[in-house]
Amino acid sequence: MADRTFLTWPFFDDSHRKLAADLDAWCESERALFSHADETDLDSSCKKIVKHLASGGWLRYAVPKAFGGATESLDVRSLCIIRETLARRSGLADFVFALQGLGVGPITEFGSDELKKKYLPNIAVGKSIGAFAISEKDAGSDVGAMTTVARRDGKDFIIDGQKTWISNAGIADHYVVFCRLPENGEKSYIALLVDANNAGMRVTERIALISPHPLGTIQFTNCRVSADAVVGTAGDGLKIALGTLDVFRSTVGAAALGLARRALDESLTHTSSRKQFGQKLGDFQITQAKIAEIAVNIDASALLVYRAAWARDTGAQRITREAAMAKLFATESAQKIIDDSVQLLGARGVVAGEPVEQLYREIRALRIYEGTSEIQKLIIAAQVLSPNPKTQKMPAK
Ligand SMILES: Cc1cc2nc3c(=O)[nH]c(=O)nc-3n(C[C@H](O)[C@H](O)[C@H](O)COP(=O)(O)OP(=O)(O)OC[C@H]3O[C@@H](n4cnc5c(N)ncnc54)[C@H](O)[C@@H]3O)c2cc1C
Known part of the structure; x- marks a missing residue:
């Protein structure tokens, strides 16, 4: 069970803590959802996951309340909690959820009421993708x-x-x-x-x-x-694209965080049972140092992700710098954490189908999509070098 103490941080209110607990419980009772993810027929797997997530009511978080959603406007902390929780179990389930929001994000954030009425309610109930x-x-x-x-x-x-x-x-x-x-x-x-x-x-x-x-x-x-x-x-058009990415970018960091937490869970399970040289791997200080680094990077990622989400939810118009920091740090850290976890599992870590082997493949794209790590650095540097929004020269993505 991954550490959930971050939910006591001041970024959250009771509705977030309830959402995290309810979704965790639902995921435990709906394990079939996560077995879809490994099927070879990707299209029907994704469609099944959409229906399954809709049946749990989770897709309602992808649109605002007036159009069938769960929250008044998109609540980025809720989106992050859901992505993190799903990614801990299945990269594909996380992806399916994320795209339900991003796929109509420009409509949600900038569209006319007619477009919202026509497209958003079906997204919330899994009738469209x-x-x-x-x-x-x-x-x-x-x-x-x-x-x-x-x-x-x-x-x-x-x-x-x-x-x-x-x-x-x-x-x-x-x-x-x-x-x-x-x-x-x-x-x-x-x-x-x-x-x-x-x-x-x-x-x-x-x-x-x-x-x-x-x-x-x-x-x-x-x-x-x-x-x-x-x-x-x-x-x-470009303003709409970048404004939409601004909302969703910190959720990519949240997904990376979920993958990293799963890697830590797998590492702890393995190192607390596997024995070499007459003792458990977890009893070697060099293993403990790795575990400590993983734990610190997970908490640092969570702080950046939920800081960005909280800033947006509590009124910041743009969270360009915060979201870029969250995505950059959480995805880069998760890559390193997962690589360390593969190392801690030894040969078992590279066996096809092992959770850490899947995580190793799943994390890679998150450093690329919705703006690469290098582009996030350019965005952050532009903001730090020229904090006046009127004078900012922003990279394209
Ligand atoms: C899994 C996945 C899902 C995706 N989904 C979507 C989607 O739904 N919709 C969509 O529109 N796109 C999507 N994309 C595309 C994604 O947004 C682009 O891949 C990404 O923006 C990078 O563009 P590129 O691949 O052309 O790389 P390039 O832009 O060619 O970059 C190649 C390398 O050069 C670096 N680079 C580029 N410019 C600079 C610079 N100025 N300074 C330093 N380094 C630089 C990059 O960081 C990268 O390392 C997806 C990509 C992936 C992998």
Whole structure:
């Protein structure tokens, strides 16, 4: 059982402590959820997990109360607690939950009431799956270099271009697609909602990763959407993307924290039973030093993650610096913690299917998606060097 004493920290109120306890109990009673994660049919595994999480009511935390959600507006501490708790048991269950929020995040944060009414309630009950499409082959960290365009045609927009590395490509019911808007000038962007059954969009490729995660490439050819599909204000596309990532980025740190806590649990179980040279591994000081470093890094990650979430929930407009610190530190630390755990388990640590071997594969992508570690450093440095928001020169992602 992972350490839950962090819930006594002042970042939380009773609703968070109850959420953590209820979700833990539910996870214990619903072990089937976590066995879906290893099936080879990734798409149906993800869809089953969506239904399963919906049946527990957990997807309600991915949207605001007025549209079927559990909290007035997105509560980042709740999102972090849920991601951390799920990730401790299954990287895939965590991913599925995260994408239910991020996939409609631009609508939740910036969309019209019409879009919210149309799309958010179905997300909350697991009837639909969303996706967030900004990356392109030549526009990863540098999202402003995207070439997908949206051109006005009467009251509609026509999208042409290609997006890649898109989570849920192929299983999503709708996609928020970020495009250039040439009519407004070179540095203008727009976010558009595209339904998966639009004849102008096609998933052209599925990309297999080192750990299960539905990912693919989407082609948009003469893809027509109506003016109702504009998310927020035309021209604000990049602001919408970055504002949405600002909300969700600390939750990536929370997922890393969950993976790290699981690695610590596995390490403790192993080192307190495995004997070499006539004593338990945990009795060797060199093992104890590793365990101590892991414990310190877990608490430091938790402090940064929940500091960022608390700041956002209690009124901060932007938490760019805090969220970047949380993601950077928690994901980098988790990678090291998991590697140490593999080492503590010896040969057993690299056996396919062992929990720490799975964790070793699962953690890697978290240092890349929603902005790489290097980009987080640029963001933090920009904020530290030029703390006046008006003078900040922000990297793209
Ligand atoms: C599992 C997974 C899920 C994803 N899901 C989605 C999704 O749902 N939607 C979506 O739109 N995208 C998604 N992505 C894409 C992800 O956001 C990009 O992979 C990420 O932003 C990095 O872009 P890139 O892969 O093109 O790497 P690049 O930008 O080419 O970077 C390569 C390396 O260069 C470094 N680098 C880049 N610029 C600089 C710089 N200025 N200074 C120093 N170093 C630099 C990077 O840190 C990295 O180490 C996903 C990716 C993964 C792995």
